[in-house]
Amino acid sequence: MEKQRWGIRKLVLVPCPFQGHINPMLQLGTLLHANGFSITVAHTKFNFPNPENHPDFTFLPIPDALFDRGITSSIDLTDIISCLNVSCKAPLKNSLAQIMESEKENHGGGQKLPCVIYDGSMYFAEAVAHELELPSIMLRTTNASTLLTYYSFPQLQKEGYIPLQDGMSLALVPGLYPLRFKDLPLANFKNLDILLQLMARTSDIRSSSAVICNTLDCLEKSSLAKLQEQCKVPVFPIGPLHTIVPSSSSSLLKEDRSCIEWLNKQSHNSVLYVSLGSIASMNQNELREMAKGLTSSRQPFLWVLRPGSLLPEDFDESIGEKGLIVKWAPQKEVLAHKAVGGFWSHCGWNSTLESICAGVAMICQPCFGDQTVNARLVSHVWKVGFEVDNNLVSIEIEKAIRRLMLDVEGQELRHRVISLKKKIELCTQEGASFCNSLSELRKCILSC
Numbered sequence: 062m063e064k065q066r067w068g069i070r071k072l073v074l075v076p077c078p079f080q081g082h083i084n085p086m087l088q089l090g091t092l093l094h095a096n097g098f099s100i101t102v103a104h105t106k107f108n109f110p111n112p113e114n115h116p117d118f119t120f121l122p123i124p125d126a127l128f129d130r131g132i133t134s135s136i137d138l139t140d141i142i143s144c145l146n147v148s149c150k151a152p153l154k155n156s157l158a159q160i161m162e163s164e165k166e167n168h169g170g171g172q173k174l175p176c177v178i179y180d181g182s183m184y185f186a187e188a189v190a191h192e193l194e195l196p197s198i199m200l201r202t203t204n205a206s207t208l209l210t211y212y213s214f215p216q217l218q219k220e221g222y223i224p225l226q227d228g229m230s231l232a233l234v235p236g237l238y239p240l241r242f243k244d245l246p247l248a249n250f251k252n253l254d255i256l257l258q259l260m261a262r263t264s265d266i267r268s269s270s271a272v273i274c275n276t277l278d279c280l281e282k283s284s285l286a287k288l289q290e291q292c293k294v295p296v297f298p299i300g301p302l303h304t305i306v307p308s309s310s311s312s313l314l315k316e317d318r319s320c321i322e323w324l325n326k327q328s329h330n331s332v333l334y335v336s337l338g339s340i341a342s343m344n345q346n347e348l349r350e351m352a353k354g355l356t357s358s359r360q361p362f363l364w365v366l367r368p369g370s371l372l373p374e375d376f377d378e379s380i381g382e383k384g385l386i387v388k389w390a391p392q393k394e395v396l397a398h399k400a401v402g403g404f405w406s407h408c409g410w411n412s413t414l415e416s417i418c419a420g421v422a423m424i425c426q427p428c429f430g431d432q433t434v435n436a437r438l439v440s441h442v443w444k445v446g447f448e449v450d451n452n453l454v455s456i457e458i459e460k461a462i463r464r465l466m467l468d469v470e471g472q473e474l475r476h477r478v479i480s481l482k483k484k485i486e487l488c489t490q491e492g493a494s495f496c497n498s499l500s501e502l503r504k505c506i507l508s509c
């Protein structure tokens with residue numbers, strides 16, 4: 062990629078402290094650093110990436126009150142997000158004011174003001190930037206289709222579709238084709254009103270100058286066009302971020318690299334990779350059924366079970382023969398490995414992009430949030446995977462695995478995902494739509 066230097070403008074990144082949000086924000090930071098910007102990462106004390114892996118960035122810790130308020134063990138993300146948005150505001154404002162002061166001293170007022178790039182979930186950062194008269198840009202780590210659902214909720218509520226009505230789960234949502242009501246990102250949160258308020262707030266652009274989306278035209282052309290109509294500011298599809306710049310790992314957990322040696326011994330396209338990302342998990346019963354289904358499928362598998370997920374003891378031995386279980390994998394490398402022939406995924410947006418870009422077809426088991434939207438796109442629009450229900454019994458799990466790994470349908474899905482991967486490669490090449498988008502984003506950052 063052509064490297065341009067325009068004088069160093071400071072960008073202050075404010076990531077949301079979850080793995081699926083930290084990764085794309087730091088990848089964006091790497092891309093912008095490679096294009097001449099200086100990067101400061103303002104991060105919470107909860108879940109922060111290892112600064113040693115990013116020697117080109119400055120790290121600025123922002124105190125949060127999660128631990129004091131006993132919220133770190135909460136499984137309800139809305140509690141965590143709400144708490145961060147209240148408790149981090151004053152500390153970020155102090156830190157930014159100090160940065161502005163030292164920029165003034167060092168450059169005598171000749172330097173452009175820092176620009177804040179914040180995760181949509183960390184909306185306090187926009188408020189702080191506005192109060193300090195700093196420019197800001199929102200990063201959406203989800204895709205355009207998901208963001209469109211957030212903007213439709215007030216109308217759907219007004220028309221009586223939300224809360225979801227009985228018997229409507231398979232009906233198409235007006236204006237959001239091909240999403241069905243069951244695909245809306247509303248599942249598994251304890252309080253619908255709070256969730257809707259939070260979604261409205263996280264997607265409210267307010268004073269921001271632009272929106273960056275980790276997606277690309279050739280995946281979401283019509284949703285991006287609708288999103289651009291909806292937003293009053295430019296929307297830049299800058300994705301898939303993980304393929305664009307080689308960036309260092311921002312894993313919060315240690316990657317177990319032994320799985321690569323194990324994959325080296327497996328035959329081509331034979332292994333099913335199983336991971337539900339960094340937040341979703343299975344209960345004891347689901348774990349037991351999954352373990353049984355995996356072993357009875359007789360297909361080799363690599364299964365990520367994060368610390369805290371304990372398999373029933375009696376399954377340890379039978380699993381050892383055909384599969385490998387790790388606590389955290391180098392996922393992008395795993396998906397790129399020639400032995401991997403399928404991905405049993407929760408369809409987090411990063412995992413979905415990583416799978417498609419590696420040409421790996423998917424079994425989609427969405428759990429909450431945007432995962433249901435992503436699963437619908439994977440199975441119905443791009444047709445590179447199929448969806449299964451939650452709470453499956455082992456025999457259904459075994460059937461789904463055989464369907465993907467051994468049946469003709471699986472082969473067709475693999476052909477389709479490989480052609481989609483090639484299409485994405487063309488889209489991100491020099492001179493293609495991604496480069497235009499990046500160059501517009503550069504101009505926008507420099508002018509705001």
Ligand code: UDX
Pocket residue numbers: 079080081082084202203312336337338339340341365388389390391392393408409410411412413415430431432
């Ligand atoms: C969350 C939501 O679940 C997701 O839907 C939303 O889009 C972002 O926030 P998460 O559950 O973490 O994300 O899923 P995902 O978006 O797929 O991100 C997980 C990241 O962790 C991926 O980049 C993946 O490569 C990485 N990962 C996962 C590993 O590096 N190793 C693993 O073992 C598992």
